[in-house]
Amino acid sequence: MQTLAINGGPRAVEKLTPEPPKVGLEELAEIIDLWPLSHEAKAGINRILxxxxxxxxxxxxxxxxxxxxxxxxxxxxxxxxxxxTYALAVNSGTSALMAAYVACGVGPGMEVIVPGYTFFATAATVVAARAIPVIAEIDDSLTIDPDDIADKITPQTKAIAPVHMAGFACDMEAILEIAREHDLMVIEDCCQADGGWYKGKRLGTWGDMGCFSFDAYKLMSSGEGGMVCTDDEMLYVRAQSWHDTAACWRPDRYARERMEGELFCGENYRLSEVQGAIVRAQLRKIDQKIKHLIANRNRVRDGISADEFLGLQMARDNDPDGGAGTDIAFFCPTAEKTRQVIEALQAEGVPAGGIYDQSVRDWHHYDHWEHILEQKTPTTEGCPYTCPYYEGQLPDYSEDMCPKTLDYLRRTVRVSISASWTPQDCAAVSAGINKVAAAFLL
Ligand SMILES: Cc1ncc(COP(=O)(O)O)c(C=O)c1O
Incomplete structure (x- = not known):
């Protein structure tokens, strides 16, 4: 009988063939092939290879x-x-919102106040967290109306989710005052304002948690991706637990619970290393981009003489030098006039568009959120709308529950701003707006 290795004999298996890398040069070449490359870029890549x-x-x-x-x-x-103090990378803005709601303790029996104008994810994740979304009006800043937040607070309200929509900053000072008075959590949805500012402090760092998206359309992009930030250790640890199938905190993945409330079952929102690498490069570029966007937004705004002499009603900026600068917006007297003005602006070459078209399915205004208005749920129990822990009065969900919001959206003209415009481009865009405003809005 041969001597066992455990007793000092020769090993039966000396060496097994190692697995090749799962992701290697072939995949890298495929990724690089997504870019149309110059000679210089190819030379740089060859150096890396x-x-x-x-x-x-x-x-x-x-x-x-x-x-x-x-x-x-x-x-x-x-x-x-x-x-x-803390940032947690996740695989989407939706994941960021979900992790933040869960971290803040949003759950059965609770309400979260969201604006009627936002991408659906802000409200959908409230339902996914098994709480009730309460839809609030926006005001002439096209962001959530602090007065309507105050009106919609009930004993069930747990949190407010202000959304810095289309690069416009919410009135965070007013919102935080209301939140403090009623002991509510504030979860900022910064998905459309990555890197933007409000009164000298970054959007996302005013409330308890900030949520960011890096999807393909956002100011920062890694294809898909997101970030949650906070200054509170417990909120960070809870978001981390939720985002990693409850594998919980680092550095010790298998440690026992240190603080009550940090260990629970979660999902998988982890960001991959490829996306992480792209996020790092995007972080290096975002400040320059925001600086140019805000400068160009202000140039276009300053060039609009119609503001003074044609009675053009500009959307109000809660911080005229802040936000993310991606858009300017103004209101026309009627929906019909809005349509005409947009058409005329587009004909002038101004990158203008509307926000609201009832005939077009669009997840950015609440009256199309039939999932919520009709309380659609994945199982027949109807959770969270039928939740026995919910002692409140369900909102009276309907397409016209926020008439002020619909009125503003129907009458809004949006002009997209680009960071790469020159001062001449900005002047041309302002001139186009002045020309059309003089023709249509006198
Ligand atoms: C305001 C807002 N919130 C949340 C999201 C969700 O982000 P993601 O697409 O990364 O899930 C978006 C994306 O469009 C958004 O615009």
Whole structure:
């Protein structure tokens, strides 16, 4: 009988063939192939390829061979740039909202106040967290109306979710005052205002938690992706638990619960290392982009003489030098006039559009959120609308429950601003607006 290895004999298996890297050069070449490349860019890539290691990248943010992953670094760099204590990278803005609601303790029996003008995700995640979305009016800043928030607070209200929509900052001072008075959590939806400002402080760092999206249409993009930020350790740990199938906190993934409330079952919202790498590059560029956007937004605004002499009603900026600068907006007297003005602006070459067209399905205004208005749920129990823990009066969901919101949206003309415009481009856009306003709005 052969001596067992355990007793000092030879090992039966000396060496097994290692697995090739799961993601290697072939995949890298496919990703690079997405870009139309110049000679210079190809030369730069060749330099990187020359340093090729057979190991291939580690794609999972945890158990990283270097100790620190690229996603870890992206989170640290986000904290430094945004001036917050904790940042958690996630795989979408929707995931960011969901993790934030769960972290803040939003759940059965509770209400969250959301604006009637936002991408549906702000409200849908309230329902997914098993709470009741209460839809509030917007005001002439095209963001949530603080007065309507105050009117909609009930004993069931747990949180407010202001949305910095289309780069316009909400009136955070007024909202925080209401929240403090009623002991409510504030979860900022910054998905359309990545990197923007309000009164000298970054959007997303005013409330208890800030939520960001890096999807393909946002100011920062990693294809899909997002970030949650906070200054509160417990909120961060709870968001982290939820985002990683309850694998909970780091560095010790298998530790027992340290603080009551940090350990519970969750989902999987982890960001991959590829997206983390893109987020790092985007973080390096965002400030320049926002600076140019705000400067160009202000140039276009300043060039609109119609504001003074034609009675053009501009959307109010809660911070004229803040927001993210992606849009300017003004109101026409009627929906019909709005349509005509948009057509005329487009004919002038001004990148204008409307916000509201009843005939077009659009998840950005509440009257199309039939999932909520008709209380549609994935199972027949009707949770959360039938929840026995809910002791409130369900909102009277209907398409015309926020008439002020619909009125503003129907009469809004939006002009998109680009960071790459020159002062001449801005002047031309202002001139186009003045020309059309003089013809239509006198
Ligand atoms: C205001 C707002 N909130 C949330 C989201 C959701 O972000 P994501 O697409 O990354 O899930 C979006 C995306 O369009 C948005 O515009």
């Amino acid at each position: 020359d340093a090729e290691s057979p190991a291939g990248p580690h794609m999972f943010r945890y158990y990283h061979p270097d100790g620190e992953s690229v996603v870890d670094k992206a989170e640290q760099e986000f904290c430094e740039l945004f001036g917050c």
